[in-house]
Amino acid sequence: MFCLSELEDTVRVPPDLLKLPLEVAIKKVLQKLFLDKVFSLTFFLLSIGLCLFIYDIKSAEGGFVLPGDGAPTYKVVFIIVVFRPFVGEVIAARFKESDSNGLRLTLGFFEDIYVPAPLIPRPNRCEPDPCNRNQMRWVWIFEEQEYIIDDSYQINFRVENISYPPVPTERAEDAKLFAPMVITGAIDDDGLGPVSWWEGCSERNNEDDDT
Amino acid sequence: MRGALPNWGLTKGKGNWFHALVSSPASRHDQKNYIPTSFFDHHQKNITYLFSPITSNKIVRMKANAGTLTNFEVLDLLNSRGASNDTTRVIAPISTSEYTRLHVYDYLMETPACTQTQEIITNFSDQCKYFKLAKAEILNIINIRPSSTVNLAPILEEPSERGIDKKAKEGILKLVEALLPPPPIVEARGDNEEEETEEGEQS
Numbered sequence: 001m002f003c004l005s006e007l008e009d010t011v012r013v014p015p016d017l018l019k020l021p022l023e024v025a026i027k028k029v030l031q032k033l034f035l036d037k038v039f040s041l042t043f044f045l046l047s048i049g050l051c052l053f054i055y056d057i058k059s060a061e062g063g064f065v066l067p068g069d070g071a072p073t074y075k076v077v078f079i080i081v082v083f084r085p086f087v088g089e090v091i092a093a094r095f096k097e098s099d100s101n102g103l104r105l106t107l108g109f110f111e112d113i114y115v116p117a118p119l120i121p122r123p124n125r126c127e128p129d130p131c132n133r134n135q136m137r138w139v140w141i142f143e144e145q146e147y148i149i150d151d152s153y154q155i156n157f158r159v160e161n162i163s164y165p166p167v168p169t170e171r172a173e174d175a176k177l178f179a180p181m182v183i184t185g186a187i188d189d190d191g192l193g194p195v196s197w198w199e200g201c202s203e204r205n206n207e208d209d210d211t
Numbered sequence: 212m213r214g215a216l217p218n219w220g221l222t223k224g225k226g227n228w229f230h231a232l233v234s235s236p237a238s239r240h241d242q243k244n245y246i247p248t249s250f251f252d253h254h255q256k257n258i259t260y261l262f263s264p265i266t267s268n269k270i271v272r273m274k275a276n277a278g279t280l281t282n283f284e285v286l287d288l289l290n291s292r293g294a295s296n297d298t299t300r301v302i303a304p305i306s307t308s309e310y311t312r313l314h315v316y317d318y319l320m321e322t323p324a325c326t327q328t329q330e331i332i333t334n335f336s337d338q339c340k341y342f343k344l345a346k347a348e349i350l351n352i353i354n355i356r357p358s359s360t361v362n363l364a365p366i367l368e369e370p371s372e373r374g375i376d377k378k379a380k381e382g383i384l385k386l387v388e389a390l391l392p393p394p395p396i397v398e399a400r401g402d403n404e405e406e407e408t409e410e411g412e413q414s
Binding site for chain 1: 273276277278279280281282284285288292311312314315317318321322347350351354355357359361362363364365366368
């Protein structure tokens with residue numbers, strides 16, 4: 001789920017960082033620019049993903065000081081580690097919350113993973129959670145056994161889609177925090193869903209309804 | 212300029228780009244001369260031009276995929292940069308980059324990646340060639356470490372059409388069992404539990 005991405009950018013190193021070795025200074029500036037940000041270009045449907053940390057600086061050249069500016073500008077080629085899962089990848093996540101539309105899972109560093117209701121194994125039912133504030137709880141009914149989806153075990157899900165919604169120009173007061181990268185997951189297949197469902201499972205459950 | 216956006220480095224409307232590209236001082240001094248017309252050449256093999264929103268609207272040239280990493284490799288990277296130093300986490304205030312790194316580290320320590328080594332992974336992917344698995348599937352298997360056929364099922368794509376029958380699946384599982392160390396034992400969290408419970412690692 002992690003990739004390396006090579007980027008080239010023109011980086012302006014502020015003068016107060018110049019006392020540090022060049023590589024360290026450039027890394028600091030790059031970290032501020034790129035870390036924790038999602039880069040995407042909806043115009044061309046290309047994306048890097050969630051930038052995690054700088055892997056390496058391949059080259060830095062230039063160091064020209066532009067007129068009117070006190071800081072040198074370098075053209076830096078660097079590699080960063082990004083979080084960008086591919087469609088079809090199986091990832092282990094934790095349950096975060098659920099509502100009537102589906103589940104929300106989290107990886108700790110990334111929390112916008114949604115499993116919409118159609119991708120939860122059927123037959124299922126959604127009921128108000130007895131022990132939790134205002135949440136709904138999803139329950140899978142299989143062979144007359146009920147399997148609850150909650151946060152007691154890791155949940156394996158398969159990535160169905162990654163979308164990068166455009167930045168909204170206006171936001172309502174109580175709208176959810178904007179998520180620049182949203183992963184849609186599915187748990188309606190063999191081996192997916194909470195790991196406790198499949199522990200000690202024998203061959204008989206091997207119905208292959210893979211798409 | 213762009214107005215107060217939260218920390219999301221995303222592009223805005225098209226209208227700003229051209230004006231910004233042409234008028235930005237950096238583009239005039241740029242040796243390779245990234246002109247707006249080349250902006251449309253996004254089919255050029257993996258090299259594309261992005262709008263860098265923070266650094267005063269100039270182009271970022273990029274190669275989106277310079278290599279995929281397994282969970283273990285990322286964990287290794289984090290370790291080599293001292294992410295595991297527990298004492299500093301509590302005492303010192305941490306910057307945003309540290310925060311994310313710690314989260315990633317915590318996440319990875321709960322996956323099978325924490326018991327793997329580079330040799331194990333190279334060895335495993337070499338042996339997997341016999342089963343003619345796709346690179347993505349090998350990556351998935353290394354990251355998830357399936358322990359039974361049912362865990363392997365979502366990873367393999369169209370196994371029946373590719374001639375991966377039950378015997379092959381069992382062969383893959385045997386390989387996993389033999390080469391990849393078992394995952395750490397993560398205690399199940401109780402409901403509504405906010406704190407992380409203790410994790411036990413298998414040596």
